Amino acid sequence: xxxxxxxxxxxxxxxxxxxxxxxxxxxxxxxxxxxxxxxxxxxxxxxxxxxxxxxxxxxxxxxxxxxxxxxxxxxxxxxxxxxxxxxxxxxxxxxxxxxxxxxxxxxxxxxxxxxxxxxxxxxxxxxxxxxxxxxxxxxxxxxxxxxxxxxxxxxxxxxxxxxxxxxxxxxxxxxxxxxxxxxxxxxxxxxxxxxxxxxxxxxxxxxxxxxxxxxxxxxxxxxxxxxxxxxxxxxxxxxxxxxxxxxxxxxxxxxxxxxxxxxxxxxxxxxxxxxxxxxxxxxxxxxxxxxxxxxxxxxxxxxxxxxxxxxxxxxxxxxxxxxxxxxxxxxxxxxxxxxxxxxxxxxxxxxxxxxxxxxxxxxxxxxxxxxxxxxxxxxxxxxxxxxxxxxxxxxxxxxxxxxxxxxxxxxx
Amino acid sequence: xxxxxxxxxxxxxxxxxxxxxxxxxxxxxxxxxxxxxxxxxxxxxxxxxxxxxxxxxxxxxxxxxxxxxxxxxxxxxxxxxxxxxxxxxxxxxxxxxxxxx
Ligand code: SF4
Ligand code: SF4
Numbered sequence: 001x002x003x004x005x006x007x008x009x010x011x012x013x014x015x016x017x018x019x020x021x022x023x024x025x026x027x028x029x030x031x032x033x034x035x036x037x038x039x040x041x042x043x044x045x046x047x048x049x050x051x052x053x054x055x056x057x058x059x060x061x062x063x064x065x066x067x068x069x070x071x072x073x074x075x076x077x078x079x080x081x082x083x084x085x086x087x088x089x090x091x092x093x094x095x096x097x098x099x100x101x102x103x104x105x106x107x108x109x110x111x112x113x114x115x116x117x118x119x120x121x122x123x124x125x126x127x128x129x130x131x132x133x134x135x136x137x138x139x140x141x142x143x144x145x146x147x148x149x150x151x152x153x154x155x156x157x158x159x160x161x162x163x164x165x166x167x168x169x170x171x172x173x174x175x176x177x178x179x180x181x182x183x184x185x186x187x188x189x190x191x192x193x194x195x196x197x198x199x200x201x202x203x204x205x206x207x208x209x210x211x212x213x214x215x216x217x218x219x220x221x222x223x224x225x226x227x228x229x230x231x232x233x234x235x236x237x238x239x240x241x242x243x244x245x246x247x248x249x250x251x252x253x254x255x256x257x258x259x260x261x262x263x264x265x266x267x268x269x270x271x272x273x274x275x276x277x278x279x280x281x282x283x284x285x286x287x288x289x290x291x292x293x294x295x296x297x298x299x300x301x302x303x304x305x306x307x308x309x310x311x312x313x314x315x316x317x318x319x320x321x322x323x324x325x326x327x328x329x330x331x332x333x334x335x336x337x338x339x340x341x342x343x344x345x346x347x348x349x350x351x352x353x354x355x356x357x358x359x360x361x362x363x364x365x366x367x368x369x370x371x372x373x374x375x376x377x378x379x380x381x382x383x384x385x386x387x388x389x390x391x392x393x394x395x396x397x398x399x400x401x402x403x404x405x406x407x408x409x410x411x412x
Numbered sequence: 413x414x415x416x417x418x419x420x421x422x423x424x425x426x427x428x429x430x431x432x433x434x435x436x437x438x439x440x441x442x443x444x445x446x447x448x449x450x451x452x453x454x455x456x457x458x459x460x461x462x463x464x465x466x467x468x469x470x471x472x473x474x475x476x477x478x479x480x481x482x483x484x485x486x487x488x489x490x491x492x493x494x495x496x497x498x499x500x501x502x503x504x505x506x507x508x509x510x511x512x513x
Binding site for chain 2: 033035036080081083085086111113115137138140175176177179205206247248249250251
């Protein structure tokens with residue numbers, strides 16, 4: 001899955017109430033209360049999206065077995081006690097875990113809002129029925145494009161698109177609320193009007209149009225995937241018009257492309273403040289891609305309680321609050337609003353996760369980000385190659401690195 | 413399903429507001445206060461908001477709801493009407509409440 005798919009790094013968009021709105025009502029108390037738990041049940045996935053936020057090194061044989069059903073059930077209970085309200089079942093492809101309905105039931109029976117974040121491969125009528133009976137609240141299906149050839153090319157999986165269409169119909173037919181998520185990049189951003197029409201046609205109640213976050217596999221593919229400035233501007237116009245037109249019928253969320261912004265995203269509403277991620281093997285991360293940052297030790301639910309990890313783990317403490325910030329963030333009036341941006345992005349672009357995110361125009365490392373953007377403008381004539389190295393008209397295409405699957409599947 | 417435009421006064425009191433299935437009323441475990449959960453979001457509710465939403469079952473009309481609230485809060489339906497209507501319209505805009513005919 002991608003960061004965007006979970007909307008874990010959401011852009012505050014008018015008309016939507018993100019958890020932070022609840023906070024400003026100062027009633028959910030405790031400033032260190034997690035609202036959302038992203039449960040990455042497995043890294044296995046039938047798709048190979050080149051922007052996947054799963055670790056780029058998941059081939060190692062050193063991996064631990066996936067958490068068992070009872071380990072997850074214990075953790076879900078601990079999460080609710082900590083104050084978590086939303087449980088996002090993700091992966092990889094969470095449907096590859098046969099015990100998914102059992103886990104949904106555990107979460108739902110203690111009042112959590114349960115959301116399935118899926119590629120839809122494996123979402124059959126029977127599976128859906130089981131999940132519905134277990135109390136699943138909502139289903140989010142990712143689409144790669146509006147038509148099969150392009151979509152299957154991006155997902156690296158022939159037939160995937162057709163399957164998604166059928167699954168979306170099934171979700172609607174059984175009365176579960178449907179969210180459609182599309183990760184936007186140079187390969188599909190010009191299909192935006194058709195993508196919006198597709199979501200309407202499929203009866204989605206919510207459409208997430210999420211600009212790729214250049215982390216994980218997406219960082220490897222950034223020059224191929226980044227849209228040009230002109231494309232981004234056009235996309236914004238289209239999205240705004242759709243938001244206006246569809247108000248009250250379909251919620252349209254737009255995650256803006258922070259490489260083209262002046263200020264960074266309020267990443268996760270602050271490190272170790274509102275969200276946590278648990279990996280298939282039980283490591284607890286402040287953010288899905290946090291493992292990219294060197295010298296952080298992540299504690300595991302097999303050794304500690306979730307409460308202990310949330311309150312005491314060094315990885316969570318490292319970038320909490322603002323004491324760790326260098327200039328220009330340290331003395332910036334916006335530091336409690338955007339928290340200095342994304343730590344993973346700061347590391348990937350500057351080599352030091354404590355630096356100001358170069359998505360901020362005040363970052364002393366801004367030039368690195370601008371250099372990538374100018375490379376993108378130079379390549380703007382080529383499109384990313386999801387199939388072959390040349391476009392039909394003979395122009396060279398930029399090769400894409402597809403994600404790979406874990407070699408062994410210890411959970412099976 | 414009809415979607416009254418904002419400011420289309422007087423409020424269409426014959427319509428029946430309904431909390432959509434994507435949203436769920438809960439009591440927050442830590443604060444013991446009512447909350448509304450929906451995909452990727454949470455809204456804190458005060459007592460009145462929770463009372464309104466509990467009545468948005470798609471069976472009561474806006475007029476029924478106003479009458480019930482007026483009883484509970486010792487006010488007249490006319491006094492409550494604008495606030496309740498505005499609140500429900502804002503939830504409609506967020507696709508959390510639908511107005512049934
Ligand atoms: S490869 Fe699988 S896990 Fe990764 S983004 Fe695509 S669907 Fe999600
Ligand atoms: S300097 Fe730091 S705190 Fe200020 S706007 Fe930029 S990233 Fe945010």
